[in-house]
Amino acid sequence: MTPVMDIPALDAFLMDVFPQVAADFAVEDVTEDGVIVRLKVGEQHLRPGGTVSGPSMFGLADVAVYLAVLSRIGPKALSVTTNCSIDFMRKPAAATDLIAECRLLKLGRVLAVGDALLFSEGNAKPVARATLTYSIPPK
Amino acid sequence: MTPVMDIPALDAFLMDVFPQVAADFAVEDVTEDGVIVRLKVGEQHLRPGGTVSGPSMFGLADVAVYLAVLSRIGPKALSVTTNCSIDFMRKPAAATDLIAECRLLKLGRVLAVGDALLFSEGNAKPVARATLTYSIPPK
Amino acid sequence: MTPVMDIPALDAFLMDVFPQVAADFAVEDVTEDGVIVRLKVGEQHLRPGGTVSGPSMFGLADVAVYLAVLSRIGPKALSVTTNCSIDFMRKPAAATDLIAECRLLKLGRVLAVGDALLFSEGNAKPVARATLTYSIPPK
């Protein structure tokens, strides 16, 4: 699972295919077995009390696993999420960026599976965990 | 599981506690075992090609089960999602409202479980299904 | 999704490919959108107190969705489970058969998705619910 896309390539791809939301995310690293992605938390991600909304956490996990897959197979915009399980374990810190540490667990011919731990930046205990399955289009 | 909140009460509660997103949703019905909720699909929910984004579908399922729980226990803003599993099964129709049919499967002292089928309005085949667990605050 | 296998054909197929466990199960019905399957609860499925074990409930849901898929696509022993989410909601009744009501939600070219409600026979409230994804082998 050697990477075939680096940080600038992943950021550029995201801007190209998801222009509405790409500015919310930044690829922090391409790691040995996945990627690290930041959600730049803004007003649109918050709930009363300053906490980050569930759909925003889901969106971060979804983007992180998507980029982990693409970082290994190259830009294939047609990959689609087929399944996600997500556990919300702690309340995110108020108005603090979220960091997703994603590892790719399987990269098959038709399915890829990755999981992610989500942290409020600077906190050691994860606020959420998620596993996602992506369907990879045939060549 | 007799309802203790009706459609106007649920809509008003949503506007009160989630003012940022309440206008996106409308309670269509309080049913024998749950609720039916509409996502009024707008620009902010779309992806290229006009399809509805994954986070928007997650958000609809989350709100639907939340309202199903509240419709039976009354307004308790502190109920929080602890787990969600969601399967994306078909591509939603372009720029069409989504309808979530939610049924409450368990309403315990500390945990509630509900599932939802999501449809593009007017289509008989579901685009997604989801199950969510809510933690209910002690009295 | 017209059925192509009936009750005797499904029972016979199960005996043929899973001889170790086939005797534990009985297909009760092939329904409009799925199947109903019984787990004939015996000593090997019980936990202290007479309750049915988690793996036995998982196994029932797995077999039920498997048979729902096969009832529509015909006998393809190579279909494999790729994902399951399961919620345990109530304690099963002591030493009572479990009934799984399964509906097929998607039957695609490469993936099938079904869910199941599990009941202790004679009780109206489900003890568990599960969703499973099956990967279908290419022709």
Added chain:
Amino acid sequence: MTPVMDIPALDAFLMDVFPQVAADFAVEDVTEDGVIVRLKVGEQHLRPGGTVSGPSMFGLADVAVYLAVLSRIGPKALSVTTNCSIDFMRKPAAATDLIAECRLLKLGRVLAVGDALLFSEGNAKPVARATLTYSIPPK
């Protein structure tokens, strides 16, 4: 999350509360953030072709997270599984023990969450991954 039970204490507890299946499992290690548990694969866990059955993999993940929780809170037989999501990613090796590496992600007052990677002994790529939620009884 300092351990309060060691390997012999966990093995003895398992034998005490789950005598039917305890002999199938062995605690290999109590780690910094969880436990490592072995499934001693026997005839009763196999499917045609020698592969380990889905319910057996589910059972291993369930026991592993259970023991990870108990290793931190002490022996509380009443803890019950409320939710599991599991992904089957590769076919287990024929007639080879399975090893579950489990980490505890949350240990709350009423809910605990842990995940596990399952390996055929000696293989570096996981055959399955699972996340489980346990409900902890009030004191």
